[in-house]
Amino acid sequence: MKKSRLTFMAAGVLVLALMTGCGSNRKDIGEESDNVISADMEGGSRNGGEQESRNAAKSELPEEDKNSRTQPQGAASAEDIEKELAEFRAERDEGESSHGTYTLVEWPNEENYHYGVGNIDYASRFDSREVHEVFEAANAYLEDVLNLEGEAWHCVDPRMTAIYEAEDKGVANGYDADNIFLCEYNDNGTWQYLILVREKKGSDWKVLHHGNSYKTD
Numbered sequence: 001m002k003k004s005r006l007t008f009m010a011a012g013v014l015v016l017a018l019m020t021g022c023g024s025n026r027k028d029i030g031e032e033s034d035n036v037i038s039a040d041m042e043g044g045s046r047n048g049g050e051q052e053s054r055n056a057a058k059s060e061l062p063e064e065d066k067n068s069r070t071q072p073q074g075a076a077s078a079e080d081i082e083k084e085l086a087e088f089r090a091e092r093d094e095g096e097s098s099h100g101t102y103t104l105v106e107w108p109n110e111e112n113y114h115y116g117v118g119n120i121d122y123a124s125r126f127d128s129r130e131v132h133e134v135f136e137a138a139n140a141y142l143e144d145v146l147n148l149e150g151e152a153w154h155c156v157d158p159r160m161t162a163i164y165e166a167e168d169k170g171v172a173n174g175y176d177a178d179n180i181f182l183c184e185y186n187d188n189g190t191w192q193y194l195i196l197v198r199e200k201k202g203s204d205w206k207v208l209h210h211g212n213s214y215k216t217d
Helices: 063-070 078-094 121-125 128-144 158-164
Strands: 004-009 036-038 050-052 096-099 102-107 180-187 190-197 206-211
Touching (some): 078 096, 121 180, 128 180, 128 206
Antiparallel strands (some): 036 050, 096 102, 180 190
């Protein structure tokens, strides 16, 4: 049985919120509290992954220095973004530590990365129970359909999260942003993405598409 992952998300400091499977202590990510939200395994299913509640405390860098790191001059090339993604994911992996039946994860500070890499603000559209349910669907798809043993994570690739603001949502056309969720997973060394959708709030999540883009051309 896989270990359940309980996640730390950091923006200068780390705060841990422990949650039970019934969700009795969960808080909505939209609340301006310094919480970390994750989901436990239920009935042997995999953990629902990680979710960040933004910390009010910002980096100690001077304002001009912060801007220079998060908004570098010039357009980002695919190579630039891939480099940042690799560094972000490596730091995320390094932050994992085993504690009994749980794996704790220290979430990298997105302010240390360029081009929007690591930004998962889109998750604030959904409460903790919705996120728990979407990761259950994502991990079941990885195991039952793709026959992969890895777990799904929040998507941290800005080229994918652009779907939330795009008029043309490609494979997800017909769904609004509040009914789309993105996950990423490692397929034998290559990072791929799951696009999950639901018909309306409260409906079941399903995987609409897996691949390396949401665009249809």
